[in-house]
Amino acid sequence: MLLGALLRAVAERERQGLPQRAPAPTPVPVNVHRQIPLPRDPVLSAIYEEAGVAGDVDPIDAFMALPGSRQLEIIERELSSLKDHEQRMLKEILARDLARAFIPNPGPQTWAYNSEADVLLYGGAAGGGKSALLIGLAGQDHERSLILRRQAAELDGLIDFSRDVLAQRGSFVGGHEKVWTLDDGAQIKFGGCKEKDKWRDYAGRARDFLGLDEAGEFLEEQAASLIGWVRSTKEGQRCRTVLASNPPRGAEGEWMIRWFAPWLDEAFPDPAQPGELRWCIRVNDEIEWVDGPGEYDRGDPEPYTARSHTFIPAMLDDNPYLRQTGYRATLQNLPEPLRSQLLKGDFLAGREDDAWQVIPSDWVEAAFERHDQALKPNAPQTSVGIDVAQGGSDLTSLAPRYGTWFDKLQVHKGVDTKDGPQVAALAILAQRDSSQLVIDLGGGWGGSAYDHLKENESPIIGVNPAEGSLAKTRDGKLGFRNLRAEHWWKLREALDPQHGENLALPRDPALKADLTAPTWKLTASGIQIESKEDVRGRLGRSTDRADAVILAWAHGEYRAAQRAGHVRRQTKANVGYGKAKKRGRR
16 A cells, blocks of 8 residues: 555664655755665556656655645555555664654755765754754754854843753753753763863864864854864764855854855856865865765875765755744845845845945956956966965965956965975966066064065065155045055955956956955044955955955056056056055054
């Protein structure tokens, strides 16, 4: 009979070690719900026909595609006809399910629960059951779990839900500790990660499960560092990370687009289906997508081991506990783009720019599009901007410029550029056509490289961003507090879609995050740009890429004219750099 055939399918799944619970009545993503060849049973044809699906679909999938009332009708009709051994099987399955502290909802939450990904992004829309998934996985499948919110004060909802699920299975210590100790010895630690380096408080203790609730609020450095401690010495223990999140609403969370580009980035050349596994390695703090699992040699002392990533979207309709409440109306009345982000789970919905943002996001995207559509110009290189990080977590970035067209940025770890000669060598390798080299001397990091390039008689300009500026905005009305403000504003003017220079920038999500992070304000001494320290506090890193592009754009025209043999007066952007009165203000 129909239910008997379904039970045989469940038994076959169990024999092969596959998930027993069925997915939701939507197309099954690759690698989420693993289909297996089952013996065809004539009695299943009615299910296939009524569900309107192809005959090669798994029978449980076909059954779940029916309306709930029809499912119940079939079950009631068939229960009385089950054989004795089938009745026993059904009771055993139900007993196992009822004994579990948490049973995921059919559909995306079940797919996420059973996903094999090392790093899973789950969610999108509000109300999709993200927080519940974290508690369910930590409480049932893992030995040592860490669940974090960016703000520890926002843990109340998670902890309240954990009490509902785990109250009869262990004890909870609140206060500063916030730890569940379960009857089987497993532990679940809750915590916050407000400050940039707060992740260090959780380092040194291996966890086999890491859950970041509202992961889009975390800094990239925090997420990457915490994942480094996801491991276990227990044989056979599954280790994984789940990033439960709505779409990020600011530049600080745009790292998620890079981490899950095959699913979230419309420009990614090989898009992935929801739940499909893709593998990547992290080289020089950049995500590199690779062909599959295994180790990859990139010239470093040790090879890189690939991790699998996937994204499983969840919507409000996937949560039976919320979809019939008034929560939908609440989301529908939110302003855009927040409405699309939380109601539709749209990670690409337009991020709202700060009213005082120096460079609008749309202007950067337009520069990316121009680069996508244009070939590298057949012209000499104009300049190379160099932002130096000698050691530490920052990056040494080089931006090669050809007129209004920028080549792909060259980015190197700070630990690999520890001294001036190393940076100078990278600059010479990046230089073409005796172009102008421009290096940031702020903080003293670029001084040694500047000296080596000067000794090598390379055309080099050293820029101290704290120096004063004599320049004005394009309309001549406003001045600048210092060179940093002048340089940023000149790039803003060049990117202006109406009056700009049609700059073409290489598509780079990290560069976009850098360029759109700083804000500005008007002071008595002119336009002032948000300090690098304040931007770092919000973004979690230095704006290395943007600084290199800005340096390359600010300089180079004079050198290009000199090289061509018809020296002309420097452009207004370069007037007075060396002789400007030093104010020493940022």
